[in-house]
Ligand code: HEC
């Protein structure tokens with residue numbers, strides 16, 4: 001879009017569902033318009049005063065420039081009319097901005113009755129969205145119905161995060177040990193970006209998610225399917241499911257290409273574990289813990305422990321910063337992750353790109 005036409009279109013951003021402009025992303029929720037009206041109003045006021053002040057400045061600079069060496073003294077010290085004008089005018093403007101802004105703000109703060117509720121958990125560095133109505137969980141993805149008010153009830157597991165969906169014009173801090181909420185009603189089908197907008201550490205910039213707005217009559221069926229998709233899967237189907245649906249919870253700390261991140265890479269993990277070649281900060285080695293009379297009689301148990309009780313053994317060279325997935329992953333999902341480790345070379349290429357879809361078909 002060329003700059004001039006986008007600036008001009010921005011000056012009139014007051015219709016619902018306005019497309020992207022030079023200043024603002026497209027409007028895709030019911031509150032977007034009132035936010036943009038406030039923005040446009042303040043913007044217009046700024047343009048007006050910028051033009052007025054700069055023209056006066058240039059005009060006075062020219063008109064009163066020094067033309068002789070005669071000293072001029074005793075200018076006016078006081079002008080009641082001007083002083084009243086420059087006090088009352090800004091006061092009126094600020095009142096107008098307040099009234100316009102407040103209307104949108106109240107709208108944003110008060111969720112309507114009967115919202116569809118989603119519970120949001122933020123943690124370094126991912127978003128988990130639970131749909132209690134359906135028992136379904138999404139990670140790094142949030143599916144919402146079109147035209148239905150949705151309320152997000154949010155909390156954080158570690159530190160301050162902030163949830164922001166620019167196209168919906170909603171943003172709210174997510175705080176550990178406390179709930180915050182926000183609501184929106186999507187007005188357009190499509191996929192929208194969700195960001196963390198509170199600097200929360202090393203991978204803050206990767207703490208992203210996609211919001212999928214789908215037709216309201218397809219929503220229930222989609223959620224029911226999501227909640228139970230792994231239940232009837234056979235063991236052969238689990239690896240493709242795990243890499244597509246579960247790995248996004250691990251992605252922020254574990255790579256697939258062998259590179260060290262916050263945690264050890266998943267590449268080659270099964271071979272290391274199976275051979276007992278994992279050293280711990282305690283000085284022990286995994287192979288020392290193997291044996292027929294120990295909990296790690298089969299190496300799979302070590303992976304299970306790593307996921308449910310990650311502080312139990314800390315891998316050498318890493319900090320114990322992995323959160324527990326106790327209560328978040330069902331037994332069959334843990335099995336799916338273990339199967340994913342065992343079959344990782346059929347699921348990813350050399351560079352660690354995922355090459356299968358959820359249903360096991362090759363990914364283009
Ligand atoms: C916040 C970062 C973080 C997230 C998210 C995370 N991990 Fe970890 N993980 C670590 C760190 C750090 C270690 C190494 C220290 C330790 O052993 O606790 C680790 C270790 C492991 C190990 C042991 C690795 C080895 O080489 O012995 C396994 C298995 C594991 N994670 C699986 C997972 C799975 C599966 C997920 C997702 C469901 C996940 N992790 C999510 C940080 C994370």
Ligand SMILES: [Cu+2]
Pocket residue numbers: 122125160161162196197198199200204207
């Ligand atoms: Cu964050």
